Amino acid sequence: xxxxxxxxxxxLVIIFTIFIKCFNIEINKFFSIIFICVTSVVLLHxxxxxxxxxxxxxxxxxxxxxxxxxDENNQTDKNNEINIKIYISCSQDKTKxxxxxxxxxxxQMIGFLERILYFIGIVFQNMGLVTIVMAFKTVARYKxxxxxMKAEYFLIGSFLSLISSIIISGIFIAFDxxxxxxxxxxxxxxxxxxxKIIN
Numbered sequence: 001x002x003x004x005x006x007x008x009x010x011x012l013v014i015i016f017t018i019f020i021k022c023f024n025i026e027i028n029k030f031f032s033i034i035f036i037c038v039t040s041v042v043l044l045h046x047x048x049x050x051x052x053x054x055x056x057x058x059x060x061x062x063x064x065x066x067x068x069x070x071d072e073n074n075q076t077d078k079n080n081e082i083n084i085k086i087y088i089s090c091s092q093d094k095t096k097x098x099x100x101x102x103x104x105x106x107x108q109m110i111g112f113l114e115r116i117l118y119f120i121g122i123v124f125q126n127m128g129l130v131t132i133v134m135a136f137k138t139v140a141r142y143k144x145x146x147x148x149m150k151a152e153y154f155l156i157g158s159f160l161s162l163i164s165s166i167i168i169s170g171i172f173i174a175f176d177x178x179x180x181x182x183x184x185x186x187x188x189x190x191x192x193x194x195x196k197i198i199n
Contacts, residue, residue: 006046009039013171017178029181036175036183040168044115047164048108054160055153111161118165123172124187134158 016035020027114133121129137158138145145151176183 006043006050009042009046010171013039013175017175020179027179029179032175032179032181033183036172036181040119040172041116043168043171044119044165045112047115047161047168048111050164051111051157051160052104052108055157058156059153111157115161115165115168118162119169119172122166122169123184124191125184126191130162134162 013036019025114137117133118130121127121133141154145154173184175181
């Protein structure tokens with residue numbers, strides 16, 4: 001569902017820009033700023049399902065390969081083990097499923113906040129913020145990175161988050177430049193002015 005929201009949001013930005021430029025409509029800068037900020041947040045959030053689909057597709061491919069290798073070696077023993085595992089997993093308490101969904105929600109929320117910080121760092125030309133977010137994420141997941149498969153999923157998710165943030169930041173900066181909103185220049189000048197005062 002979120003895939004369609006992100007595609008719709010990108011099309012909305014493009015149609016809005018074409019409509020405004022083709023018909024030379026004077027539009028309130030405040031409306032344009034609110035529009036692009038809300039659209040950017042929607043895009044940053046809708047990337048969650050996209051990244052989850054890619055990672056689950058990679059996980060299913062790797063488990064399919066592992067299962068086919070083990071099935072060739074001992075098919076009859078595996079059938080008995082699978083039946084026992086299915087029976088045990090069906091009889092377990094449903095609280096484990098709830099815990100799994102909470103973990104999934106927490107990781108999606110962390111990914112969303114990570115992309116917002118990447119977005120802010122990229123748009124306002126503060127690569128130190130991007131570096132700090134990557135460092136914190138690596139430190140927080142340090143124990144999980146010991147396993148090869150988890151390390152690969154960690155890297156794939158991190159790179160997809162960064163790439164999607166770069167793309168959405170590019171859309172934001174292009175919209176800002178096309179409509180002469182001056183959001184990026186204003187914030188960058190404000191930050192550099194405050195840094196000059198501090199020094």
